[in-house]
Amino acid sequence: MQLExxxxxxxxxxxxxxxxxVGIESILYEYIFRARTPEEIVKHxxxxxxxxxxxxxxxxxxxxxEVSKYIADWLEWGHQQRKAQELNPHPAAARLQKLRDAKEAxxxxxxxxxxxx
Numbered sequence: 547m548q549l550e551x552x553x554x555x556x557x558x559x560x561x562x563x564x565x566x567x568v569g570i571e572s573i574l575y576e577y578i579f580r581a582r583t584p585e586e587i588v589k590h591x592x593x594x595x596x597x598x599x600x601x602x603x604x605x606x607x608x609x610x611x612e613v614s615k616y617i618a619d620w621l622e623w624g625h626q627q628r629k630a631q632e633l634n635p636h637p638a639a640a641r642l643q644k645l646r647d648a649k650e651a652x653x654x655x656x657x658x659x660x661x662x663x
Contacts, residue, residue, distance in 0.1 A: 549608065552601040559619060563602065566593045571620040573602045574613070 553570065554562045561570045568591050576582040576590060584599040606613045635643070 549601060549605055552598060553605065559616070559623075561616070563594050563598050566591075566598075568594050569620075570602050570605065570613070571617055573599055574606055574617055577603055577606075578617070 576587045587599050588596050
């Protein structure tokens with residue numbers, strides 16, 4: 547079996563563990579940025595096995611420059627998505643924030659009355 551046989555290359559920015567919806571970026575994020583062992587990683591993804599985790603790490607090690615760029619692009623995309631959500635929140639999120647702000651304002655007013663009162 548070739549190393550690439552462990553993966554589905556759906557697009558240049560979408561590589562998944564074959565037969566799953568788990569992207570290699572998810573596994574590698576746990577490995578690189580959270581310093582988790584393969585045994586710890588496999589516990590977080592119930593649709594993959596230990597062999598697939600090791601294959602993903604080995605693929606990364608054999609293609610470090612290309613996969614590092616893939617992960618950097620994924621992280622940047624996530625950052626852009628979070629920024630877009632902050633700038634244009636879902637109406638429900640905006641309502642919840644208004645309620646939190648109103649609750650905080652009432653608490654401050656109440657606290658001010660108690661300190662002056």
